[in-house]
Amino acid sequence: MIEGLFKKLFGKEKSKDAAKKRLKLALVYDKLDVSDDLITNLHQDIVDVISKYFIIDKESIKLDIKRSDNSSSLILNTPILSTRRSQSA
Amino acid sequence: MEGKIIVITSGKGGVGKTTATASIGAALAMENKKVAVIDMDIGLRNLDVVMGLENRIVFNIVDAVNGKCKVQQAAIKDRKIDNLFLIPASQSDNKNVISPAAMKNFCKELRTEFDFVLLDCPAGIEQGFENSVVGADEAIVICTPEVSAVRDADRVIGLLYAKSVLPKLLVNRIVPEMVARGDMLSHEDVVDVLSIDLIGLVPMDDNVVISTNTGAHLIHNKQSQAGKAFRRIAMRLNGNADLPIEVPRAKKGFWGKLGFKRGRNK
Ligand SMILES: Nc1ncnc2c1ncn2[C@@H]1O[C@H](COP(=O)(O)OP(=O)(O)OP(=O)(O)O)[C@@H](O)[C@H]1O
Ligand SMILES: [Mg+2]
Numbered sequence: 001m002i003e004g005l006f007k008k009l010f011g012k013e014k015s016k017d018a019a020k021k022r023l024k025l026a027l028v029y030d031k032l033d034v035s036d037d038l039i040t041n042l043h044q045d046i047v048d049v050i051s052k053y054f055i056i057d058k059e060s061i062k063l064d065i066k067r068s069d070n071s072s073s074l075i076l077n078t079p080i081l082s083t084r085r086s087q088s089a
Numbered sequence: 090m091e092g093k094i095i096v097i098t099s100g101k102g103g104v105g106k107t108t109a110t111a112s113i114g115a116a117l118a119m120e121n122k123k124v125a126v127i128d129m130d131i132g133l134r135n136l137d138v139v140m141g142l143e144n145r146i147v148f149n150i151v152d153a154v155n156g157k158c159k160v161q162q163a164a165i166k167d168r169k170i171d172n173l174f175l176i177p178a179s180q181s182d183n184k185n186v187i188s189p190a191a192m193k194n195f196c197k198e199l200r201t202e203f204d205f206v207l208l209d210c211p212a213g214i215e216q217g218f219e220n221s222v223v224g225a226d227e228a229i230v231i232c233t234p235e236v237s238a239v240r241d242a243d244r245v246i247g248l249l250y251a252k253s254v255l256p257k258l259l260v261n262r263i264v265p266e267m268v269a270r271g272d273m274l275s276h277e278d279v280v281d282v283l284s285i286d287l288i289g290l291v292p293m294d295d296n297v298v299i300s301t302n303t304g305a306h307l308i309h310n311k312q313s314q315a316g317k318a319f320r321r322i323a324m325r326l327n328g329n330a331d332l333p334i335e336v337p338r339a340k341k342g343f344w345g346k347l348g349f350k351r352g353r354n355k
Contacts, residue, residue: 014271019236020278026236027243027282 039063046076055081092123092200095207095326096225096254100241102212104233105261108297110209111139112307112316113229116323118173119308122204125164127176129221130211131187134178141168141304142175149179154187154195160202169306174203184216189223196224205326214248222249228256229288229322234263234274243283257288259322264293265339276336289322291315292337 032038043063050056061078097110107130114126127150128136137143145165153163153176160176167173179186199206208225211217222228228249232242242258249256260276267273276290294315300307307316314337325332 016268016271016274016278019274020282023236023239023274023282026240030240030244 050078052084054083057081092203093205093227093326094196094199094225095205096210096221096228097207097231098210098218098221098228098245098249099212099231099238100214100245101232101238104231104238105259105291106212106231107135107139107209108301108307109229109231109259109261109291109319109322110136110207112319113323113326114205114207115140115167115170115173115306116308116320117205117207117327118167118170119320120323120327121172122327123172123174123202124205124207125174125176125199125203126207126209128178128209129217130209131178131182131184131217132180133211134180136209137165137175137177138304139301140175140306142177143304146177149177151179151182151186154191160198169309184211184220187220189219192220193224199224214245218245218248222252222254225254228254229259230256230285231259231261232279232283233261234268234276234279236274239274239279239282246283246285256285258283258285259289259291260287261291262293263290263337265337269339287334288325289318290334290337291318291322 043061046063047056047058047061050061051058056078062076064075064077066073066075097106097113099106107128110126114124118124126136126140128134129150130136131151134149137146142165147165148158148163150163152158153160163176164174165177167175196206208221210221230242230245230249232238246256258280260279263276264273268275276287280287292314294313296310296313297307297315300310300313300316307313308320310316318335318337321332321335
């Protein structure tokens with residue numbers, strides 16, 4: 001609490017907090033970074049699942065890992081051509 | 090007798106593997122255990138100078154592993170501490186002159202000869218690391234409270250788990266004043282990031298360099314806080330697992346006594 005007040009008063013983050021944040025992110029990213037295989041397999045699985053519900057252009061689907069200051073996220077971008085009637089109910 | 094083989098490793102270079110190997114080995118020998126410290130940094134040997142034994146080398150680890158001499162011939166007796174032996178690295182060879190299979194075999198022999206064997210692993214995760222880890226029962230992973238060292242430690246910890254070698258963490262070169270100011274990761278931060286048990290915390294200490302200058306044992310220096318921390322680590326390894334871990338504290342200097350400046354950051 002006092003720490004928070006201190007931060008508000010002086011508007012400065014301790015350098016070790018920055019270090020810890022960066023470290024946690026780097027470790028997550030390092031592990032994601034390990035293999036291209038993982039991304040390729042994930043890509044294929046996602047295409048399969050989405051294809052059950054939507055008709056999509058399998059070639060233009062894009063899978064990215066994006067890093068921001070506080071987190072990493074998996075970003076999927078795919079144009080939908082149409083829904084599959086049978087699944088829509 | 091079935092000795093224990095502990096590899097001291099880090100990933101990142103220069104974080105204190107050799108210093109820790111020499112001091113923990115010496116402290117274990119002072120507890121009446123028969124100890125071998127082995128320099129696995131083939132081509133860049135250093136443990137010999139840290140221990141002040143550089144001019145007694147005849148045989149080395151490559152000779153011993155490859156059967157060119159007996160373990161007893163390669164193991165140099167320490168000048169000051171009974172029961173403490175150094176097997177030096179060879180300076181001329183390349184890391185691949187030892188194979189993991191040969192090293193694993195050699196470790197079996199070491200277990201019958203010593204109570205504790207500490208392997209001073211080279212930096213990196215290549216062949217020298219493989220050779221150091223292959224016959225080990227346990228590992229001490231060393232890092233300093235810095236982003237790069239902690240990240241490399243994480244990588245090494247992952248590799249050790251994959252090889253079923255249980256790692257514990259030693260955080261070295263802690264500067265308590267910087268931790269208090271919030272300018273250095275605390276050991277809690279490091280443990281939180283790495284999710285691993287601690288074996289000890291060692292402060293930054295000028296006495297490390299001073300004792301290395303003369304090849305004296307750091308643990309013999311009664312003033313040395315780092316030496317004291319290494320002695321406590323040895324006690325933990327030697328059956329006293331629950332000995333509390335002391336957190337390095339800032340020296341009570343002028344400002345410390347006034348409770349000024351540092352108090353503000355609490
Ligand atoms: N607690 C400490 N306080 C002060 N200096 C230290 C401490 N620990 C290690 N050092 C110094 O840091 C330097 C590196 O230490 P050391 O040689 O033990 O690291 P290392 O991990 O074995 O390095 P390498 O990866 O090159 O083998 C040395 O100069 C040593 O004296
Ligand atoms: Mg070294």
